Amino acid sequence: MKIIDELMESFRDCPDFIAREVVLTSGKTGYLLFLETLIEPEWVRQRFLEPLLALDFSAVSASAFPESNLVGICPIDSPDVDSLKNAVLSGSAILLTAEERLALTGYPAGKNHRDPHDSFVKELHANLGLLRRRIASSNLKFKVLEIGRFSPGKVGVAYLEGAVQPGLLAELTGRIERLKVDGVVGTGQMERLVRDFPWSPFPQFQAAERPDKAIAALLAGKLLLILDGDPVTLIAPATFFDFFQEPDDLNGNGFTGAFSRWLRLLAVGLGIFFPAMYVAVMAYHYYIVPLHFLAVLAESRVRVPFPPVIEVLIIEAVVELLRELASRLPHYIGVITGVVAGVLLGLAAVFTGAVSGFLIIVSMATLIASLVLPADLISSVRMLKFATIFATALFGVLGLVVTASVIFAHLVTMESLGRPYFQPVIPFQPSGFKGVFIRTPCSHMQKRMPQPQSKRERRGAIDGAE
Amino acid sequence: MTERNKITSRQLGIFILTAQIGFGFLTLPAVLARDTGHDGWLSILAAGIISSLAIIAILLLLRKYAGKSIFEISPRLFGRLPGKAINLFLLLYLSYSMVLSFRVFTEFITLYTLNLTPSLVVALLIITPTAYLLRYGLKPLARFSYFIFLILFFILALVFLVANKIRWTFLMPVGAAGIASLGKSLGTTFIAYIGFELVAFVYPYVEDRENTMKWVLGANFASMAVFTLVFLVTTGLFGENLLKTQLIPLFELARYYRTPFFERTDLLFVLLWFPLVEGVFLTYSFAVYDGLRRIFAIRNRRLFFPLFIAATILFSRIPADLVQTLAAAEVVTIGGIIVVGYLIFCYLFSFVK
Secondary structure (H helix, E strand, C coil), X not given: CCHHHHHHHHCCCXXXXXXXXXECCCCCEEEEEEECCCCCHHHHHHXXXXXXXCCCHHHCCCXXXXXXXXXXXXXXXXXXXXXXXXXXXXXXXXXXXXXXXXXXXECCCCCCCCCCCCCCCCCHHHHHHHHHHHCCCCCEEEEEXXXXXXXXXXXXXXXXXXXXXXXXXXXXXXXXXXXXXXXXCCHHHHHHHHCCCCCCXXXXXXXXXXXXXXXXXXXXXXXXXXXXXXXXXXXXXXXXXXXXXXXXXXXXXXXXXXXXXXXXXXXXHHXXXXXXXXXXXXHCCHHHCXXXXXXXXXXXXXXXXXXXXXXXXHHHHHHHHXXXXXXXXXXXXXXXXXXXXXXXXXXXXXHHCCCCHHHHHHHHHHHHHHHHCCHHXXXXXXXXXXXXXXXXXXXXXXXXXXXXXXXXHHHHHCEECCEECCCCCCCCCHHHHHXXXXXXXXXXXXXXXXXXXXXXCECCCCCCCC | CCCCCCECHHXXXXXXXXXXXXXXXXXXXXXXXXXXXXXXXXXHHHHHHHHHHHHHHHHHHHHHCCCCCHHHHHHHHHCHHHHHHHHHHHHHHHHHHHHHHHHHHHHHHHHHCCCCCXXXXXXXXXXXXXXXXXXXXXXXXXXXXXXXXXXXXXXXXXXXXXHHHCCHHHHCCCCXXXXXXXXXXXXXHHHXXXXXXXXXXXXXXXXXXXXXXXXXXXXXXXXXXXXXXXXXXXXXXXXXHHHHCCCCHHHHHXXXXXXXXXXXXXXXXXXXXXXXXXXXXXXXXXXXXXXXXXXXXXXXXXXXXXXXXXXXXXXXXXXXXXXXXXXXXXXXXXXXXXXXXXXXXXXXXXXXX
């Protein structure tokens, strides 16, 4: 196979790879090769292609190359596929002669003008470049699809060939291609269109604004969905426990990372069930509280005229309003207003006897717990919290247990891109625990997490990777 | 969801473990104390071995007719019409067990948590998780059964916490009950292991059938270990005379342990038991739901599903109260033994056929 064919095969499904036939002065043809996400096409034309096209190639060889006239351009003698691929992936432009005896490479001298600021941007092309810069491999592929009848938009699906299961890619691209919509305005809407369980309160794809999070997902064998016009990308498939992981967990001490995850898990439990537990104990099952503690609880409610559920709903409604207020106002005003309003209202509520002091503790603990959670989960937890409060108000602790059972049943039923959502707990996969509940040293984490059912489970062993 | 009914052998094992531990187990120590005194654990071990042999026979039968459930095997062995008649009987047993287990479940929940709420309202509430899971097939249902491990953890923790209070002399002398008394109690104890017969109904949905024997037998042995442990601990703690007077000794055990911040540990166990009993009810519900669909070739799931749930609630209301329900549950006991006997007979008959 000719070098150019092999290169084309290597960069299959890489829409940013440009391989253009050019006519040289001698009348012969050559190939201009570069990755447009790493190097500006205008620079290639002005600083690389134009000087070279003026060159008489019949007199040029690797040993007799007029370097003085062509700054920043150097020859590669007897070029092979690997050296050319590496040069392209490192951000060089290549001109390969038709006989494939000589290749000329050029690299922009200055810093790339598309400085990433370490965050995705709105433009799909730039986002692909951000990924390409961090994963310099032709195994990083992109499938670009078009969706939307009246407002056409582009969706890129990035994946690491050899690491991802081919079935996953086909599943996601199939779902996107089958979409019949007028247009998609954001990744949130996109997720709702392609998710497995459209009615679920839980997120099924993970949002990522930072390239490091996206890269970690790609290396783990997952897919990255990038919508043109939205700086938020989506990682698929996702498990419930993925939402408790942050990129910083990997950077810090293993124990600290694991501790933070346990804290976030505890926060979900508190965020959903804590106010409902208060209602259950106060309204129905006060006998489970030891007598000496029950007296304190009763004392705190002695002036409260409302039943526990009304008391909880009042305070929770105020907390939710404060949260909305903080998110609508500019950051510095929102925080201060939220704190002042929270403190004043809380104090006034207790002093006037509208709510008990103990409930303020419960509500604040719930609020803090829900703020600790990752953004994807916050709205789910808020909704489920109210559902649990209502069920508990009607049926006491049984309502709470039934709600918890339904949530548990839903979590074990759910799938993300056909993969179990509650893995590695159910179905039980002990190897997955290493990355989810405990963090062993990196040297002990040689295997990819089993959740995405990666094709090659051992890290650093991707088919055909350089 | 892809292949929503496909499960692994491991999931089947956990499914069976849930069915065994969830129900019959609750009253077992008290019933055994009445029948055999402090030697009940010998009966548990003996019934465990008998049920293991029954499991081996059932699985060998199923292996002979690879990928078929007892609903397909019966007509093959006994002819089309007799086979269909037997299938209807099997379905009747499953439906009866399901409806009765649901009613007992409802009555116990009402008794322990919501005394003043009408049990029909409680029934509507507790069928919700089942209805949700049943819609999605066997796979999520088997996943739900993993909850058993949380219960087992709490049981072990409780046993550990009360271990220093156990008086082993309550279990002496070993064998005082005599062979006749032990033999008489075998039937009662065997019933606690009932649940494994469900293998014959869900076997076609198992993916790795070569591991089924290992996992189902493993589940049976795990049940045996838990039954024995709880019997030994409750007898060692309360003594056989007090044990005889109790309804659910495990909950009494939970009440016995006093925590500094939680007055009623037994309530915690009642609550934890809810998903487990839900799991038992689910296992039978799936067997009935699937059996009805297969035997009567029901295709319209949208209509059939709500009708099935409504019929379950309606039929469960037939017994007037808990006393009548428990009396009706005696039939399940006999039915269970007949069904297991029939499955073993099928295996033996398959050599003749």
